[in-house]
Amino acid sequence: MKIQEIYTKQQAFFNSNITKDVSFRIEQLKKFKKLLKENEDLLYKAIYEDFGKSEFETYMSELSLIYHEINIFVKNIKKWSKRKKVATGFANFPAKSYIIPEPLGTTLIIGAWNYPYQLLLVPAISSIAAGNTVILKPSELPAKTSETMAKIINDNFPSDYFCVVEGGAKETTEILEYRFDKIFFTGSIPVGKIIYKAAAKHLTPVTLELGGKSPTFVLADTDIKMTAKRIVWAKFLNAGQTCVAPDYILVDKSIEEIFLKALKSEIEEHYKNSEEIDENYLRIINMNNFDRLSKLIDSDKIYFGGNCDRAKRFISPTILQDISFQDEIMKDEIFGPILPVLSFSDLDQAIKMVKERAKPLACYIYSNNRQTIDKLLKEISFGGGAVNDSLMQLSNSNLPFGGVGLSGIGSYHGKSGFDTFSHNKSILDKPFWFEANFKYAPYSKYKLKIIKWLLE
Numbered sequence: 001m002k003i004q005e006i007y008t009k010q011q012a013f014f015n016s017n018i019t020k021d022v023s024f025r026i027e028q029l030k031k032f033k034k035l036l037k038e039n040e041d042l043l044y045k046a047i048y049e050d051f052g053k054s055e056f057e058t059y060m061s062e063l064s065l066i067y068h069e070i071n072i073f074v075k076n077i078k079k080w081s082k083r084k085k086v087a088t089g090f091a092n093f094p095a096k097s098y099i100i101p102e103p104l105g106t107t108l109i110i111g112a113w114n115y116p117y118q119l120l121l122v123p124a125i126s127s128i129a130a131g132n133t134v135i136l137k138p139s140e141l142p143a144k145t146s147e148t149m150a151k152i153i154n155d156n157f158p159s160d161y162f163c164v165v166e167g168g169a170k171e172t173t174e175i176l177e178y179r180f181d182k183i184f185f186t187g188s189i190p191v192g193k194i195i196y197k198a199a200a201k202h203l204t205p206v207t208l209e210l211g212g213k214s215p216t217f218v219l220a221d222t223d224i225k226m227t228a229k230r231i232v233w234a235k236f237l238n239a240g241q242t243c244v245a246p247d248y249i250l251v252d253k254s255i256e257e258i259f260l261k262a263l264k265s266e267i268e269e270h271y272k273n274s275e276e277i278d279e280n281y282l283r284i285i286n287m288n289n290f291d292r293l294s295k296l297i298d299s300d301k302i303y304f305g306g307n308c309d310r311a312k313r314f315i316s317p318t319i320l321q322d323i324s325f326q327d328e329i330m331k332d333e334i335f336g337p338i339l340p341v342l343s344f345s346d347l348d349q350a351i352k353m354v355k356e357r358a359k360p361l362a363c364y365i366y367s368n369n370r371q372t373i374d375k376l377l378k379e380i381s382f383g384g385g386a387v388n389d390s391l392m393q394l395s396n397s398n399l400p401f402g403g404v405g406l407s408g409i410g411s412y413h414g415k416s417g418f419d420t421f422s423h424n425k426s427i428l429d430k431p432f433w434f435e436a437n438f439k440y441a442p443y444s445k446y447k448l449k450i451i452k453w454l455l456e
């Protein structure tokens with residue numbers, strides 16, 4: 001079906017007001033969860049074919065987040081979509097004031113390839129829950145997952161309500177010609193700018209979930225073993241192809257050697273032999289990314305790993321040492337299983353280096369010292385993060401997820417996702433039985449005095 005037809009039908013469906021009924025939304029979310037559960041095997045198979053993602057990782061880092069989000073919305077939509085009373089004040093006596101959360105209309109959600117299910121479906125759930133119609137545009141790179149989501153959704157939902165349109169840059173450019181009521185985009189900064197520009201033509205509100213280099217501070221007073229364990233898990237999950245993965249480490253020089261050893265022993269423990277690696281570790285999504293990543297491995301600076309197999313698009317968990325901000329690997333987001341370790345002897349200087357660069361999507365702080373933790377939280381601006389952990393902030397839907405500055409605009413997950421896809425309609429509601437006449441002409445000093453008292 002042509003995009004123009006889908007777009008026109010979705011607008012008509014939204015205008016029929018069916019999606020404004022909260023029980024309709026709940027019903028659709030329950031139906032969607034049931035469908036995904038029934039088709040889990042297809043979803044696992046597709047993502048494994050695309051880049052070797054295991055059932056375990058797919059459930060843990062994709063499907064569980066989707067199911068959890070559906071459960072949260074089913075439980076809370078009634079409460080979140082209710083009109084909320086707010087105070088009115090004397091000036092409008094005897095009126096009442098309230099806010100009505102209302103859906104925006106026809107929404108477009110564009111996904112990235114690295115978590116192809118959750119990056120597309122979690123915002124879709126927020127948009128459905130808020131009462132919109134939804135067009136999804138998955139990334140074309142994981143072709144099987146894109147095809148599978150299109151099949152599951154398009155065979156089971158009417159396209160005038162919820163629909164997948166597949167394609168790459170060309171198709172997305174065509175879709176962006178239409179005036180959507182909201183565009184939600186996950187992807188790179190350069191494409192984010194293209195989306196923002198296309199949306200500006202129609203003054204369409206956007207949420208941009210972008211990327212960047214997320215620093216990880218490791219302070220001298222940290223629990224070294226636990227720090228290494230959590231960082232290794234977070235960095236090499238999805239083979240480092242995670243927007244909020246620790247991009248690079250800033251470790252206190254006094255513990256650098258022992259920390260590097262701890263990283264190495266964690267990698268050796270969890271990715272012991274090639275069979276386990278085959279089962280538990282992902283491939284790089286495509287040759288372009290494989291070639292880009294393998295060039296970033298400076299053989300003089302390998303502390304551990306560095307094995308690359310082009311035919312298999314495989315790069316082993318790799319640690320680089322003696323890295324400075326001038327190295328090639330520090331220029332752009334890595335987005336792969338290479339972890340550069342930089343050391344510092346002056347924390348203020350390290351903070352300064354981070355602050356001179358684009359505001360990161362995430363930042364992680366490993367320390368036992370509350371004062372140092374608070375100092376870093378106060379001085380560095382970033383989207384979100386964790387203290388003494390990495391990545392797990394994502395699993396708490398009470399925490400809005402999104403970037404700041406170049407790492408993004410807006411947020412989602414849980415209630416913040418509902419707000420992202422809603423408009424707060426503000427209403428002052430007045431009866432006829434009383435009117436204070438002070439605001440009407442002819443004006444007088446006496447009326448001004450009363451107005452001053454009422455309005456300040």
Ligand code: NAD
Pocket residue numbers: 110111112113114115119137138139140167168169170172173186187188189191192194209210211212242243333335361403408
């Ligand atoms: P990308 O920007 O290349 O592609 C994202 C989407 O945009 C895809 O659906 C693609 O088809 C479409 N697209 C590509 N070129 C386009 C064009 N010229 N015009 C219109 N649409 C176009 O990003 P990617 O490679 O899929 O993902 C990697 C990037 O995404 C990384 O920078 C990563 O940090 C970021 N990311 C951010 C988050 C987040 O939640 N903040 C999550 C995952 C990935």
